[in-house]
Amino acid sequence: MGDRGEVLDQGPVDVGARPVVAWLRFWTQGWRFHGRASRSEYWWVLLLEAPVALGVGWLLQRAGLASHWTLSADPFGIVPAPQVTFRLVSSEHSWWGIGAGRDVRPSGWDLAVLAGLALTFVPRWSLLVRRLHDRDHSGAWILLMVCLGPFGALVLAVMVLRSSRPNGARFDRGLFAGRRDAPWSSTAVSAPAPEPPSERHVSS
Secondary structure, X not given: OXXXXXXXXXXXXXXXXXXXXXXXXXXXXXXXXOOOOOHHHHHHHHHHHHHHHHHHHHHHHHOOOHHHEXXXXXXXXXXXXXXXXXXXXXXXXXXXXXXXXXXXXXXXXXXXXXXXXXXXXXXXXXXXXXXXXXXXXXXXXXXXXXXXXXXXXXXXXXXXXXOOOHHHHHHOOOOXXXXXXXXXXXXXXXXXXXXXXXXXXXXX
């Protein structure tokens, strides 16, 4: 199978020393919540995220916004995380924002980082779910991070570190998993109808 086939394949692909394949799968498979992600695919994406996150942190520091952000590293990814609450929508009597801590009005740099986080949120979520599928675990295990915080993140980290399980193939089919011919489809192969018995004429 060529690189194109591996990029589009639902099953786990051992990308080996080909980080580009892992990065392409991050985007092409990142909108699906079925299928599987191999251990090498998962860790290559995190390794590629690290220098990007460090570069963004350097730019924010140069812009004098270092107090607004910190670096977050967990099974969900290596990304900048807000240390303040950005006031995004406000009116005379109320406002809505995102983050934690004191509220500030975001700068253009802050908005750019928030846009990048929003753009990659679903692919990062999908990658973790598909890595759990490769271990034959439901994606619902992500709730450990929500319910147990750092301890849940540690448990998930151990889970995604481990090797594939063949039974994870049960997650390769799901919503939008690809075309499957229905029994009534025109492409379905039907059994040939039996021929009627031939008539035999007896002469007198």
